[in-house]
Amino acid sequence: MPMDDAPKSPDKIATADGEPGFAAIAFPPLDLTRPAGEQIFAALKSAILTTELPPGCLISENEIGQRFGASRTPVREAFTQLRTDGLIVTRPSRGNYVSRLSEARIREAQFIREALELANVTRLCERGLPDAVIGELTGILDIQGRAVAEGDTLGFQAQDDRFHTTLARATGFERAETLLIREKAALDRLRVFSLGDTDHMTRLLEEHRAILDAIRGRDTDRAVEAMRTHLRSILSALSSLIAAHTDFFE
DSSP: OOTTSOOBOGGGOBOTTSSBHHHHOOOOOOOTTSOHHHHHHHHHHHHHHTTSSOTTBEEOHHHHHHHHTOOHHHHHHHHHHHHHTTSEEEETTTEEEEOOBOHHHHHHHHHHHHHHHHHHHHHHHHHOOOHHHHHHHHHHHHHHHHHHHHTOHHHHHHHHHHHHHHHHHHTTOHHHHHHHHHHHHHHHHHHHHHTTOHHHHHHHHHHHHHHHHHHHTTOHHHHHHHHHHHHHHHHHHHHHHHHHTGGGBO
């Protein structure tokens, strides 16, 4: 559907069982001890990345405020961050829309992410990983293994994020993690199309294990090649994903 057509509102988007989409989204209640804007941003980002709020749908600041019982200020803070991350676009006199996927933006984000992650593993091979970080990464892979066995797509995805951000954090450069998270946002919605495949999740897990094994062995060439292969798998499937989900792309 072109953006110039009548927009879809979240309460009109049908879920698989035919129930209204917006009402079916289980947004978590706000924790009054934490900043409301951060929580609203996280909840909306999650709904967008899982396509519960699909590309092209209209989302209203007023509706979101009512849903969370929040004032205008934190809602606007959340929308500003979503806009910065490229997850929503604002059209004058029309409102805020979940952004459509862009092949050009995906390829750009992949290029930047690959440069970051290859630099991360190179640094980690040079410096070595502390035992505590090795333990954390090993634990992440164990949880991912259980997620594969149980067909837990969302659990697998959460640990996928943890694996890569843990590596970034281990470099000792704070911005390595924040930049990675930002660039991954353009790629993360693609995962909802592919992670339902157990064979695909199994392959990703084995690639994670190969990356960690190479870093532990301080084998830079092997770590770089393992990470590059891991990250480029999405590009090999991009054309077929676009063909299968044309409504989600520009």
